[in-house]
Amino acid sequence: MTAKNYPLRSATVALTILSTTTALWAQPIAPAAPATAAQSSAAKDLLAAFDPADANKDGVLSLTEAEAIPGLVANFDAVDSNRDGRVSKPELAKVTQPD
Numbered sequence: 001m002t003a004k005n006y007p008l009r010s011a012t013v014a015l016t017i018l019s020t021t022t023a024l025w026a027q028p029i030a031p032a033a034p035a036t037a038a039q040s041s042a043a044k045d046l047l048a049a050f051d052p053a054d055a056n057k058d059g060v061l062s063l064t065e066a067e068a069i070p071g072l073v074a075n076f077d078a079v080d081s082n083r084d085g086r087v088s089k090p091e092l093a094k095v096t097q098p099d
């Protein structure tokens with residue numbers, strides 16, 4: 001049993017090493033097209049929701065204003081990359097883009 005498992009495990013290790021050392025390999029393998037399309041559409045929706053959610057029009061979303069965007073409050077700290085307690089449009093754009 002262990003003899004059967006061994007080659008399988010070493011192949012997995014080899015693949016892991018290959019995909020981590022040559023990061024370029026990981027990209028063509030991933031069938032990312034549909035996910036990316038869905039993601040960018042969701043990203044557009046999210047960014048389109050920014051201005052209406054910015055109730056006092058100061059260009060940033062407070063935690064209270066963030067309640068207008070579903071899911072944002074739960075991820076507020078992650079989105080607020082400069083930790084100023086407000087989410088700016090660039091901060092929101094950053095988390096919606098894969099880069």
Ligand SMILES: [Ca+2]
Nearest residue numbers: 054058060061
């Ligand atoms: Ca605001």
Ligand SMILES: [Ca+2]
Nearest residue numbers: 080082084086
């Ligand atoms: Ca911020």
